[in-house]
Amino acid sequence: MEENINVLSDTFELYMKKGREAKEKGNIALAKRNFLLASETMMKIAKQSQGKLKEARMERARRLIELSDNINKRPQVSSVKKDNNSNTEEDEDLKKWESAKIPDIKxxxxxxxxxxxxxxxxxxxxxxxxxxxxxxxxxxxxxxxxxxxxxxxxxxxxxxxxxxxxxxxxxxxxxxxxxxxxxxxxxxxxxxxxxxxxxxxxxxxxxxxxxxxxxxxxxxxxxxxxxxxxxxxxxxxxxxxxxxxxxxxxxxxxxxxxxxxxxxxxxxxxxxxLPDADARRFMLEKNMKGVPVVKDFNIEKIVKQTEGYSGADIEELCDRAKDEPLLQSIATDKIVLVSNDDFDRVLKIFPPSVTQKEIQAFENYNAELGSMIKNKNKK
Ligand SMILES: Nc1ncnc2c1ncn2[C@@H]1O[C@H](COP(=O)(O)OP(=O)(O)OP(=O)(O)O)[C@@H](O)[C@H]1O
Ligand SMILES: [Mg+2]
Missing domain, CATH: 3.40.50.300 (P-loop containing nucleotide triphosphate hydrolases)
Structure with missing residues (x-):
């Protein structure tokens, strides 16, 4: 028979509370046991749930097992935290939000x-x-x-x-x-x-x-x-x-x-x-850096051809333009240089992803925002 989900939730909270208290007192074995029981209870709750909620609850149960496994591997509260907040499993829970490392884009x-x-x-x-x-x-x-x-x-x-x-x-x-x-x-x-x-x-x-x-x-x-x-x-x-x-x-x-x-x-x-001509040139140069191109490769021509293309579009355009020469290079085992023709061929079948209608929507929004700011200043 399925247990009542409200009772299960209360039981879960109780195990969590006991686990936390035990951990704070340094009783690792008892803390582990309670977190495992909490995990089991969460799993029962998950089984009675549906869809995304079920997945989220199963994930929570899994994380509690990990937490219980790692409990004595982690440093003590005082050495890592400078505030008084205890280093509870909730801190672990909060870590899910944190990006693993600072991105390396400048x-x-x-x-x-x-x-x-x-x-x-x-x-x-x-x-x-x-x-x-x-x-x-x-x-x-x-x-x-x-x-x-x-x-x-x-x-x-x-x-x-x-x-x-x-x-x-x-x-x-x-x-x-x-x-x-x-x-x-x-x-x-x-x-x-x-x-x-x-x-x-x-x-x-x-x-x-x-x-x-x-x-x-x-x-x-x-x-x-x-x-x-x-x-x-x-x-x-x-x-x-x-x-x-x-x-x-x-x-x-x-x-x-x-x-x-x-x-x-x-x-x-x-x-x-959308990027202006200078920004498009910068992106094209970046995407083509180090790539073997023909002597008369004309990047200015592509700068003009790509008006209305987004940064993401330009990245994709460059990537696709390299396909043909790369395939030929594999087939012939020779270096095949990328030319403007490769770009022309792709451009013919690859229109900008942002439509005129969408650009117009942004222009309307900006105009509305502008007039709202003006009215506010008049008051
Ligand atoms: N200003 C830019 N300078 C250099 N590269 C750019 C620029 N804009 C876009 N790109 C290229 O396009 C890719 C997609 O850009 P990004 O994900 O930042 O777009 P976004 O504005 O967040 O789009 P979305 O609204 O779809 O989320 C980037 O990885 C980058 O290669
Ligand atoms: Mg984005």
Whole structure:
């Protein structure tokens, strides 16, 4: 007979509590036993669940086994934590948010977008690097920055570069991941994400695909709960921890709940447009670096041909253009040079991924944003 899920949940909490207490007292054997019992109970709960929730619960049960296995391998609380918070299994749980390492992308890898880099330096990088200067000038810090623009324009890339420049722990989540993995449980996860980041000296929370996490309220109750939790979290840390930076990205800014955009939250919005000619040249050169090309290879011609193509498109174009010469080189065992013809052939069948209609949508949005800012200043 199946046990009642509420009873099981209570039992689970009890084992967890006992496990934690035992661990704090240094009774490793008892702690292990309780975490294993908690894991077993979670597995029973999982078996009575469906779909994504089932997967998430099974995963939780598995993590508890790992935790129990590793319990005596980890250092004691006092040697790793400088705050009083105990190093509980929840800390382990929080680690799931943390990116394994700081990304190795730098600002100098990002083509063009000079205004974007400057705005980000002022708003996100310098406050962390030169806090005393910001204090001296009474500059406001904190709040979030939202990067928006068509797909493939470098939003995710810039976010990684920021983490690298400030040497911060990088907590990267995708809106769609939080929503699908943790159906009905997303609020709790948003909360745990902010807690995890808040414990670090310097951290960036990067939320990709913001629109799927905090859509406009009033359509879907799950979404509304998420938005409320999210707003509470932002308000909770805004201005209190200048070393916790919040960065969002979206290619559908118009779908984000407008309350999230208010001042003190994602008040700064930065548009990442399609690359201009200089940025396209930089990307083409980077993608073709070291590749054997014909003597009269004309990169300027490709710069002109790729107007309207995104960064991601250019990367793919270069990759596809190399296919034919590479195949020939394999067949003949000779070096076959890449030429403009290889690019022309691909360009014929590979239009830009961002359509005119989409570009127009961004232009309309920017115009609306511009007039909103103007009206606000008039008041
Ligand atoms: N400004 C840029 N400089 C250099 N490379 C770029 C740039 N923009 C895009 N790219 C290339 O395109 C790829 C995709 O970019 P990225 O993932 O940052 O796009 P995105 O704006 O986050 O897109 P999406 O909205 O689909 O998430 C990158 O890995 C990079 O190779
Ligand atoms: Mg992206």
């Amino acid at each position: 600002f100098s890898d990002v083509a063009g977008l000079e205004d974007v880099k400057k705005a980000i330096t002022i708003k996100m990088i310098n406050p962390v690097k030169y806090p005393e200067k910001y204090k001296l000038y009474g500059k406001k810090t904190g709040g979030g920055v939202l990067l928006y623009g068509p797909p493939g324009t470098g939003k995710t890339m810039i976010a990684k570069a920021i983490a690298n420049e400030v040497g911060a722990k990088f907590y990267a989540v995708k809106g769609s991941d939080i929503v699908s993995k943790w159906v009905g449980d997303s609020e709790k996860n948003i909360n745990s994400l902010f807690q995890a980041a808040n414990k670090q000296d310097r951290a960036i929370i990067f939320i990709d695909e913001m629109d799927s996490l905090i859509g406009r309220r009033g359509v879907d109750t799950h979404n509304d709960k998420r938005v409320n939790e999210f707003l509470q979290q932002i308000d909770g840390f805004a201005g209190k921890n200048p070393n916790l930076l919040l960065l969002g990205a979206t290619n559908r800014p118009w779908d984000i709940d407008s309350a999230a955009m208010r001042s003190g939250r994602f008040s700064q919005k930065i548009y990442l447009p």
